[in-house]
Amino acid sequence: MKFTFILLLILGFLLQANYPDPISVLTKVDANMTSGTRISESTMVIHGKRNDREVTSKGYTQGNEKAFTEYLSPEREKGTKMLKLENRLWIYSPSTDRTIQLSGHMLRQSVMGSDLSYEDVMDTRKLAEVYNAKVTGEETIDGRKVWVLNLVAKVEDATYDKRKQWIDQERFVVLKEELFAKSGQLLKKLVSSDVARIENRWYPKKTNYKDVLKDGKGTDFIVSSIQFDAVIPDYVFSKASLKE
Amino acid sequence: MIKFLFKGILRDKSRSLSPIIVITIGVVLTVMLSGLLKGMLTDMIDQNAWFETGHVKVMSREYAKNKDQLPNDLALLGVDTLMQSLQKEFPFMNWVKRIRFGGLIDVPDAQGNSKGQGPASGMAIDLFSPHSVEARRLNIAKSLVTGSVPSKKGESIIGNEFAEKLHLKLGDEITYIGSTMNGEMSFKNFRVSGTIRFGVAAMDKGAVIIDITDAQEMLDMSDGAGELLGFFNSGIYNDKKAQLVTEEFNEHYVQSDDNFAPIMFRLKEQNNLSGYLDFVNSMSTILVSIFVFAMSIVLWNTGLLGGLRRYYEFGIRLALGESKGHIYRSLILEAILIGTIGSIIGSVIGLAGTWYMQVHGLDLSGFLKNATSMMMPSILRSQLSPELIYIGFIPGLLAMVLGNMLSGIGIYKRETATLFKELEV
Amino acid sequence: MxxxxxxxxxxxxxxxxxxxxxxxxxxxxxxxxxxxxxxxxxxxxxxxxxxxAWEYGYGQLLNQKFDPYDPFTLQDGHGILPIEKTENLVPVLIQQATLYPQGRMISVLVKGIEPNQVVVKIPTKLLNESGAKIPAIIGKRMAASANLKEGDEVLLRWRDKNGTFDAGNITIAGIFDSQVPTIDNGQIWVSIKKLWTMTELSQEATLFIANKDYVYKQRSGWFFKSQDDLLKxxxxxxxxxxxxxxxxxxxxxxxxxxxxxxxxxxxxxxxxxxxxxxxxxxxxxxxxxxxxxxxxxxxxxxxxxxxxxxxxxxxxxxxxxxxxxxxxxxxxxxxxxxxxxxxxxxxxxxxxxxxxxxxxxxxxxxxxxxxxxxxxxxxxxxxx
Structure with a gap:
């Protein structure tokens, strides 16, 4: 009896030991995903009720506080620029030649009618800083072994209180993710693919965002080029650059 | 004989003028009162029709399901073709495009930075087409506090309260920020051409009124519109006709499984208006019959008077040997002529007055203490309807003739023997 | 004569x-x-x-930052009035949320109100009686437009004071029939205590509805609209x-x-x-x-x-x-x-x-x- 108990205990410990330290997993994911600065070009494919649309943009970010986005296409959006400094947001539209300051709650709106909000795009805080994590199992996705992690926010202002991530065991890329409300209600699903080697990182070039509460096929976010830790001149993150 | 009597009426003003005047006044009052009553009872319905429901409204199926959310992403497309076919199929209706939209209005300072913002509650209507009556339909000119209705692209009317809060002047530039039909960001500068007050707080704060073509560009809805409204050319809602139009139109799309196929609703089906509409109809019938009755009494009096006035004349005519029957018949015939003339003049004036009151209305805001302009009801309007043509005419004629018939009976009571005593000079 | x-x-x-x-x-x-x-x-x-009876009570005390006609002001337009100053006042907290009936998406205002109040006729008692997790009452117009019946459960998504998403099923504890559309269209009434927990905006209110014994005294950060203002x-x-x-x-x-x-x-x-x-x-x-x-x-x-x-x-x-x-x-x-x-x-x-x-x-x-x-x-x- 006693023996069985000890055996179970050891077995349990061994199984546990098979799982990596969740924080180290998250740190490795962060190492892939976040950087001091970043310049990227991306395309959003928005699957609407009536048609699909593509929006391409070029983004510059520095840390979590500064972000600058310029829209390249379609024609209507071309030249529209957005600057986010901390909680403040400015938009410049070439057609009106106006720089408009929007209050922070506009960040909660959907980006160009997609399933992403500006928050989703711009919140680039490190996962390890925002969430406590626990590895709860392992699975296989598209032939790749993944750790399943449950994340629970440790800060107050996380947009999503809980997340469930399926992280590639070798490359430390989130291949699948579910975002939950505080109550545990599933809100969004993300599926990433086209993982590529960029510089010394693994990076998913395509992610499908799906707001599960809404009908529809969600939004594909495709990164066509990305540059990490590039030097971005300070003036990029100034209001003057909006008008250029 | 008619010709003879007619000459008599024309030449002898003293026996024709006053009854004709009374009948005319009476008929005018009856017609105008009925028209006014109908107009008053329906003013709330009209307001609904002008601003929201139309007499009939076409939307896409999906839009109709979510219409409270102003879902322009679900709007109708290909509306120009649709409008053409509607115009062709139902030429007795006036078809217009409308787009309602939300968003933000941003006001720049001298440096072009944001000075102030507010939510927009936008409405795009056809302001520029030469034959468009939309501005008049929505009573925009009268609701303007300052400025004028937009006359060229890039002009807009905004809520007066918003303009005052941000110290906007006419000609100042404002920027609209919102999203297009496809969800893309949309920006457009407008010049303030006028400021408006509807008297409805929610609308006055964020009202933005622009031309439909500007909205189509701004919201990326070329050849699209949230709603197509149809109005009967008469300006009057006719439920039976609207039902026929709706059935006929929807018939075309029964087979379609397109979620965005157009679907038409008549006024009565929208905004739970059906109960009120039925109420208005029965109420106005009751009241109008009471008016007609009252008017008949007045005209009857006139008829009596007409007969009695000519007591002496008939005496002389009897004395001269005219038969009683002949005098009586000529009296009645004359009454018919006078009644007809008076009723025709009265109906024409009454209809013209009603028409004027329908088209222009009577602005009552001046009578109101604080003179706030309520949206539509501050204009008292009549409603011209076919029954007005006979509603004054028939009682005008009948009462006159009946009155004369009654007073004329006296002719038969007269006896030749006493005639000269009565006529004694 | x-x-x-x-x-x-x-x-x-x-x-x-x-x-x-x-x-x-x-x-x-x-x-x-x-x-x-x-x-x-x-x-x-x-x-x-x-x-x-349904909406104005004997006047309303509104947060200075709140503009009833501007939903954007809801995010910041609320505050706490010390308890001793809320005598004869019923607190109402208003927050924006999204309702998902049958896969559709409807923006709504969630209004938290003291369930034991007797100042307005909204049957808030039903909120107390229901054993559901988030009991809510709605007006007949809202019920019709969202196609909801008494006892229905429907998903609501909102954010707490930090902007963190939360969501849960609300249960329709009652549908009231009022002639006043402005407390009905696009609105969901819940207990204010529930809304405080849901949003972590404890003790906060967007506005207060006064009862007949209320006497207005100047409160900084708040402004009063009398019955006459509201009925204009x-x-x-x-x-x-x-x-x-x-x-x-x-x-x-x-x-x-x-x-x-x-x-x-x-x-x-x-x-x-x-x-x-x-x-x-x-x-x-x-x-x-x-x-x-x-x-x-x-x-x-x-x-x-x-x-x-x-x-x-x-x-x-x-x-x-x-x-x-x-x-x-x-x-x-x-x-x-x-x-x-x-x-x-x-x-x-x-x-x-x-x-x-x-x-x-x-x-x-x-x-x-x-x-x-x-x-x-x-x-x-x-x-x-």
Whole structure:
């Protein structure tokens, strides 16, 4: 009896030991995903009720506080620029030649009618800083072994209180993710693919965002080029650059 | 004989003028009162029709399901073709495009930075087409506090309260920020051409009124519109006709499984208006019959008077040997002529007055203490309807003739023997 | 004067049917004026009562940063009022949220209110009685537009004070039937304590509804809207309806006056000999004019009498049972299913005065002719 108990205990410990330290997993994911600065070009494919649309943009970010986005296409959006400094947001539209300051709650709106909000795009805080994590199992996705992690926010202002991530065991890329409300209600699903080697990182070039509460096929976010830790001149993150 | 009597009426003003005047006044009052009553009872319905429901409204199926959310992403497309076919199929209706939209209005300072913002509650209507009556339909000119209705692209009317809060002047530039039909960001500068007050707080704060073509560009809805409204050319809602139009139109799309196929609703089906509409109809019938009755009494009096006035004349005519029957018949015939003339003049004036009151209305805001302009009801309007043509005419004629018939009976009571005593000079 | 009244009375009664027809029209006019205004006043009182009972209470204390017409102000437009200052006030916290009935997405306002309140008629008690996790009550319009029934569960998504998403099923604990659309359309009512936990905005309120014992004192960060401020829109509509109604009954009055005028002309014409006799018997012409004027205005007195006989029981009956009105949803005006007309003393006296005075004037106008009559011609009945 006693023996069985000890055996179970050891077995349990061994199984546990098979799982990596969740924080180290998250740190490795962060190492892939976040950087001091970043310049990227991306395309959003928005699957609407009536048609699909593509929006391409070029983004510059520095840390979590500064972000600058310029829209390249379609024609209507071309030249529209957005600057986010901390909680403040400015938009410049070439057609009106106006720089408009929007209050922070506009960040909660959907980006160009997609399933992403500006928050989703711009919140680039490190996962390890925002969430406590626990590895709860392992699975296989598209032939790749993944750790399943449950994340629970440790800060107050996380947009999503809980997340469930399926992280590639070798490359430390989130291949699948579910975002939950505080109550545990599933809100969004993300599926990433086209993982590529960029510089010394693994990076998913395509992610499908799906707001599960809404009908529809969600939004594909495709990164066509990305540059990490590039030097971005300070003036990029100034209001003057909006008008250029 | 008619010709003879007619000459008599024309030449002898003293026996024709006053009854004709009374009948005319009476008929005018009856017609105008009925028209006014109908107009008053329906003013709330009209307001609904002008601003929201139309007499009939076409939307896409999906839009109709979510219409409270102003879902322009679900709007109708290909509306120009649709409008053409509607115009062709139902030429007795006036078809217009409308787009309602939300968003933000941003006001720049001298440096072009944001000075102030507010939510927009936008409405795009056809302001520029030469034959468009939309501005008049929505009573925009009268609701303007300052400025004028937009006359060229890039002009807009905004809520007066918003303009005052941000110290906007006419000609100042404002920027609209919102999203297009496809969800893309949309920006457009407008010049303030006028400021408006509807008297409805929610609308006055964020009202933005622009031309439909500007909205189509701004919201990326070329050849699209949230709603197509149809109005009967008469300006009057006719439920039976609207039902026929709706059935006929929807018939075309029964087979379609397109979620965005157009679907038409008549006024009565929208905004739970059906109960009120039925109420208005029965109420106005009751009241109008009471008016007609009252008017008949007045005209009857006139008829009596007409007969009695000519007591002496008939005496002389009897004395001269005219038969009683002949005098009586000529009296009645004359009454018919006078009644007809008076009723025709009265109906024409009454209809013209009603028409004027329908088209222009009577602005009552001046009578109101604080003179706030309520949206539509501050204009008292009549409603011209076919029954007005006979509603004054028939009682005008009948009462006159009946009155004369009654007073004329006296002719038969007269006896030749006493005639000269009565006529004694 | 007494003689004039007696004579006038006899003449009118003697004229029989025609008198009663005129009286009938006049009585109808004056009943209609009283009825119309009574309806409007009744509606006004009803709507005021409804507005006060369902939404306004005895005024509202609003957060300075909150603008009822600007949903963007909801995010910051709330605050805490120290508990000792909230006496006689019911707190309401308003937050934006998204409702997902049957895969659709509807933006809603979630309004948290103290369930034990008795200031407004919203049946907030139901929130206490329900055992559901998030019990909510909605109005009939909201129920119709979101296609919800009592007992239904539906997913609601909101954010807490930090912007963190939260979501959960709310259970419709009740659907209320109110004439006031502004507490119904696009709104969900929950317990304020529940909303405090849901959003972590503990003790915060967007506005307070005052009860009748509340006395406004300046509170920094808050501003007060009195009942009258809140009812201004309604007052405007009511005065509008009164003015437009007056056009209708002035026209009707004109018809009645035309009838009296006409009758006067007729009777003066027919009674030339009588007039001549009066004058020759020594009445001054002015006295004869007076006699005829009194006769004409007596129609209005008769009408008052007849109107009272018909009107008093009728009006009392209507005021008791009310007049059923069909649904006027969408007309944007709060109107009850039933209106109970209210007849003020001022209204009745004013209407009487209006009818009597105008009847006297139109009786006098044709009677003036008498003063120009040659009594001899009149006696002979020769005036045409």
């Amino acid at each position: 007494k003689l004039a009244f007696q004579l006038a009375y006899r003449n009118l009664i003697g004229a029989g049917l025609r008198t009663w027809l005129n009286v009938g029209v006049l009585a109808f006019t004056y009943l209609l004026i009283i009825f119309y205004n009574g309806m409007i006043d009744g509606w006004n009182q009803e709507a005021r009562r409804d507005g006060i 829109n309604l007052n405007d509509i009511i005065s509008m309806k009164k003015v437009s109604g007056s056009f209708m009954y002035l026209l009707l009055l004109a018809i009645a006056m035309l009838a009296i005028f006409d009758t006067q002309v007729l009777s003066i014409f027919r009674r030339q000999r009588e007039i001549g006799t009066y004058v020759s018997l020594g009445m001054t012409r002015l006295q004869v004019v007076q006699l005829f004027t009194v006769e004409g205005s007596m129609y209005s007195l008769f009408a008052t009498f007849v109107g009272s006989i018909v009107g008093i029981p009728l009006f009392i009956y209507i005021a008791k049972t009310g007049i059923g009105l069909p649904s006027m949803e969408g007309t944007g005006v709060p109107i009850a299913d039933k209106i109970y007309p209210v007849y003020g003393l001022g209204l009745i006296i004013g209407t009487l005065a209006l009818v009597v005075i105008s009847a006297t004037i139109v009786s006098f106008l044709p009677a003036r002719k008498i003063s120009k009559m040659n009594p001899v011609d009149a006696l002979k009945g020769k005036i045409q």
